[in-house]
Amino acid sequence: MQEALGHWKRFAALATVWLNRYQSDPFFRTEINVIALQISFGLVILGLVGISFTLLYRDITTAIVEGIRASTAGSSPEILANAIVGKLQQIRSANMFTIAGAVVLTTVLFGWIVARLTLAPARNALASQKQFIGNIAHEIRTPLSVIKTNTEVTLLDQNLTAELKQTLHSNIEELDRISDIINNLLSLSALVRPDRIEFTTIDLTNVVTETVEKYSPLAKKNEIEITLRKSPEQKVWGSKTALQQIIGNILKNALTYTPRQGHVTVTVEPTTEGIALMVEDSGIGIARKDLFRIFEPFYRSDQSRTRNTGGSGLGLAIVSELVKLHQGKIVIRSAVGRGTTVAVYFPAARRHAEVGGKELREGQNEIAVDFSSRQR
Numbered sequence: 341m342q343e344a345l346g347h348w349k350r351f352a353a354l355a356t357v358w359l360n361r362y363q364s365d366p367f368f369r370t371e372i373n374v375i376a377l378q379i380s381f382g383l384v385i386l387g388l389v390g391i392s393f394t395l396l397y398r399d400i401t402t403a404i405v406e407g408i409r410a411s412t413a414g415s416s417p418e419i420l421a422n423a424i425v426g427k428l429q430q431i432r433s434a435n436m437f438t439i440a441g442a443v444v445l446t447t448v449l450f451g452w453i454v455a456r457l458t459l460a461p462a463r464n465a466l467a468s469q470k471q472f473i474g475n476i477a478h479e480i481r482t483p484l485s486v487i488k489t490n491t492e493v494t495l496l497d498q499n500l501t502a503e504l505k506q507t508l509h510s511n512i513e514e515l516d517r518i519s520d521i522i523n524n525l526l527s528l529s530a531l532v533r534p535d536r537i538e539f540t541t542i543d544l545t546n547v548v549t550e551t552v553e554k555y556s557p558l559a560k561k562n563e564i565e566i567t568l569r570k571s572p573e574q575k576v577w578g579s580k581t582a583l584q585q586i587i588g589n590i591l592k593n594a595l596t597y598t599p600r601q602g603h604v605t606v607t608v609e610p611t612t613e614g615i616a617l618m619v620e621d622s623g624i625g626i627a628r629k630d631l632f633r634i635f636e637p638f639y640r641s642d643q644s645r646t647r648n649t650g651g652s653g654l655g656l657a658i659v660s661e662l663v664k665l666h667q668g669k670i671v672i673r674s675a676v677g678r679g680t681t682v683a684v685y686f687p688a689a690r691r692h693a694e695v696g697g698k699e700l701r702e703g704q705n706e707i708a709v710d711f712s713s714r715q716r
C-alpha cells in the first residue's frame with residue numbers, strides 16, 4: 341500500500357512537471373500535440389480498417405447466402421461458384437474505392453493539421469521578432485536624432501578645422517543612413533498591425549507624380565534621366581503613405597542601381613491585371629539566383645554589396661508586405677547588365693481590357709509574386 345502510494349506520488353510529480361512544461365514551452369507543446377495527433381491518426385486508420393472488415397464480412401456472407409438461395413435445385417456447383425465469385429468481385433471493387441478514398445482523405449487532413457501545428461511556433465516567433473525589431477528601432481531613433489542635431493550644431497562653429505568639418509559631415513551622412521535603416525525597420529514592424537493602416541480611394545497617378553518629384557534631386561545627383569508616362573486619374577483602394585513608400589522604395593532602387601547617364605522610366609497605366617505602376621531602369625540588373633531572394637529582409641545581391649550603395653536590404657521586403665496589404669501583384673523582370681523592370685499591379689474598381697503582359701526578352705528572368713487572390 342505504502343509502495344503504491346509512493347509510485348503514485350512520483351507519477352503525479354512527473355505529470356505536474358510535464359504539464360507545466362507543456363504550458364510554458366511552445367516547442368514541447370507542439371511535439372506532444374503532434375504525437376497525440378499521430379496516435380489519433382493511427383486510431384482512425386485502425387477504425388477504418390475495422391469498419392471495412394466488418395462491412396466486407398457482412399457483404400461476403402450475404403453474397404454467399406444469396407448465391408446459394410438463388411441457385412435452383414438442379415444447377416451445377418460450377419454455376420453456383422461462378423455466381424458467387426462474380427458477386428464477390430463486385431463487392432471488392434466497390435469497397436476498394438471507398439477504403440482508399442477514406443484513407444487518402446484522412447491522411448491529407450491529418451497531414452494538414454500536423455503542418456499547421458508544427459509551423460505555429462515559427463509563425464509566432466517571426467511575429468515577435470518583428471515586434472522586437474520595432475521596439476529596438478523605436479528606442480534607437482531618439483538618441484540618434486540627438487547625436488545628429490548635436491553634430492550639426494558643432495558644425496556651426498567657425499573655428500573648426502577643414503579636416504574636422506569633413507569628419508563631422510561624413511558622420512551626418514552615416515547617421516542619415518542609420519536613420520533610413522531604423523525607419524525601414526519601424527515600417528516593417530508596423531506591418532505586424534496592418535489593421536492600423538487606413539485605406540481610401542487614392543489617385544495613383546498623383547502619388548507617383550509627387551514621389552517622382554521627391555526623388556528628382558537624387559536622379560540629378562546620380563545623373564540619371566527620369567521619364568514619367570502617366571494616364572490621368574488612376575484610382576486605387578489604398579493607403580497614401582503606404583503607396584508613397586512602395587513607389588519610393590522601387591524608384592530609389594532604380595536610381596541607386598543604375599550607373600550615371602542611365603535612364604529610368606516610370607509608367608502608370610491601366611492594364612487587364614489592374615492599375616500598373618512600372619519602373620524600368622537601364623541599370624546593373626539582377627542575377628537569376630538573387631531574383632528569388634530579393635524580397636527577403638536584409639537580402640542584398642553580391643553586386644550591390646560590392647558597389648557599396650549603402651542599402652539595408654529592407655526596401656523590397658517592405659514593398660512586398662505593403663503590396664500584399666493592397667492585394668496587388670509584383671512582377672520583376674531583369675537581365676544582368678541591361679536593366680530591371682519592376683511592375684506592381686493594384687486592383688482597380690474598373691478593369692480595362694486592352695494592354696496585356698509583355699513578352700520576356702532574351703536573357704531576361706522574371707519573378708511574379710501575386711497577392712491578389714489572398715485574403716487581407
Ligand code: ADP
Nearest residue numbers: 593594597634640641644651652653654655656
Ligand atoms: P537595398 O536597400 O539593398 O536596396 P532592397 O530590399 O530595396 O534593399 O533591394 C534588395 C536587393 O535587390 C538590392 O540590394 C539589390 O541587390 C537588388 N535590387 C533591387 N532593385 C534593383 C534594381 N532596380 N536593379 C538592380 N538590383 C536591384
